[in-house]
Amino acid sequence: METIELLILLLKFIVFPGAIFCIAYGFFLEWFDRKLYAKFQNRIGPLLTGPKGLLQPFADFVKLLAKEDITPVGADKLGFTLTPLLTVAVSLFTLLFIPIHSLTGVLSLPGDVLLVLFISTVFGLLIMFAGYFSGNRFSMVGTERTGLQFVGYEIPFALSVISVAAAARSLEITNIVNYQVNILGLPLIVFTPIAFAIYLISALAKLEKIPFDIPEAETEIVGGWQVEYSGKKLAFFRLATDLKMVFVSGLAAALFLGGPYGPSIPGLEPIFYTIWFIIKTLIVMFILSNLRSLFARYRIDQVVHGFWKYMVPLAVLQILIVEGLIFMGVI
Amino acid sequence: MAVLSKLVKWARIKSPWIIHYNSGGCNACDIEVVAALTPRFDVERFGILLKGSPRHADVLVVTGPVTRQTKNRLIRIYNQMADPKFVLAVGTCTITGGVFRGAYGVLGGVDEAIPVDVFVPGCPPKPEAIIQGVVKLLEKLQKT
Helix, strand or coil, X not given: CHHHHHHHHHHHHHCCCCXXXXXXXXXXXXXXXXXXXXXXXXXXXXXCCCHHHCCHHHHHHHHHHHCCCCCXXXXXXHHHHXXXXXXXXXHHHHHCCCCCCCCCCXXXXXXXXXXXXXXXXXXXXXXXXXXXXXXXXXXXXXXXXXXXXXXXXXXXXXXXXXXXXXXXXCCCHHHHXXXXXXXXXXXXXXXXXXXXXXXXXXXXXXXXXXHHCCCCCHHHHCXXXXXXXXXXXXXXXXXXXXXXXXXXXXXXXXHHCCCCCCCCCCCCHHHHHHHHHHHHHHHHHHHHHHHHXXXXXXXXXXXXXXXHHHHHHHHHHHHHHHHHHHXXXXX | CHHHHHHHHHHHHHCCCEEEEECCCCCHHHHHHHHHHCCCCCHHHHCCCECCXXXXXXXXXXXXXXXXXXXXXXXXXXXXXXXXXXXXXXXXXXXXXXXXXXXXXXXXXXXHCCCCCEEECCCCCCHHHHHHHHHHHHHHHHHC
């Protein structure tokens, strides 16, 4: 009996909704993002790789895996090899806390909102290490910029998540989802629209997408922190970026959009919940791609100023609004 | 193993990432290369992306004749690329040196410095011709 349970848990970790599902969905999200981005620019985007170019991210991944793997002489060999692996491992680990097929994730423990927030800051740190270990002047500039941007977006990101946790009076993702589904009956975005906007903007900075792609700015510093990475290591970094996209949109769905809950046939909840999860994350990705194609890259000082001058006060205002609503008994 | 090598070959054909380097030309070919990337021709349909770093790219797109000053830099960029790597030479100047042939600062065509896979003639070649060159390169890859 115990071995069967262990086997089911292992399948959950590895196949669904763990590693394999998340990687496949990450590739799908990258394709969705690239296709939308191309559409907004009046282009077509990936077309000939698989149906409608659906296999393009997978083809890129396989090609990079098969390419030569260069370690520069000036690089720190151990760190240079370890950082890509750690980045993928950390991104996969955070995804286990995101509720996908039911109202709880594969892993769930009291206070996991804080744990997920903490691990998502490790993303930024690992990017800094990645640039630092490659020993290239362009990567060093990328590392500095990552660090500075990190100072900007991390606090508003945490505050926007905390305002949701304050509304649900819980620091557990499962409880927050349950609160929206069973007690409130509404997604929390109705009461925390400002926090949702701040979450999306700082998520763009976290993913290093275009208005905030300062650390990898291809036109200024060639490729920023990833300039020296080639072959397998670059493939792992791209995979990690896709997984981060799944994480960011999944966390947004769980905290603001009522998790994977939606109308479903009793008995078939896992299937319907997965479909609702995919719909909600695609909505989030749609907004992110829109923002990505609307704006041009900001300067690094504009980013830090903007986040500290406007985002942090707005996030605090949102927490006050939530507290006021709770005080008046609305939520 | 046969299946795996087939998969790798398919992936290589489906996602050639390019890096663009001007080794001393007059900029006309560069404008045509950029035109191939923009909405009208949009080579991202074939999975082609323009990359900034030679470490990320598979195809080195060279425009212009090789001058004595850029020769060493061109060789260095070529050596920085990860295997398997290919070179696409765009424009008449890359074949012979074009109108700059015989000038004191010009070495000649690109094949004076690095091995070239496909030449695209024209002064400047149209974006269609550049895309045709990439197709020829991918056909060459298909045969190996």
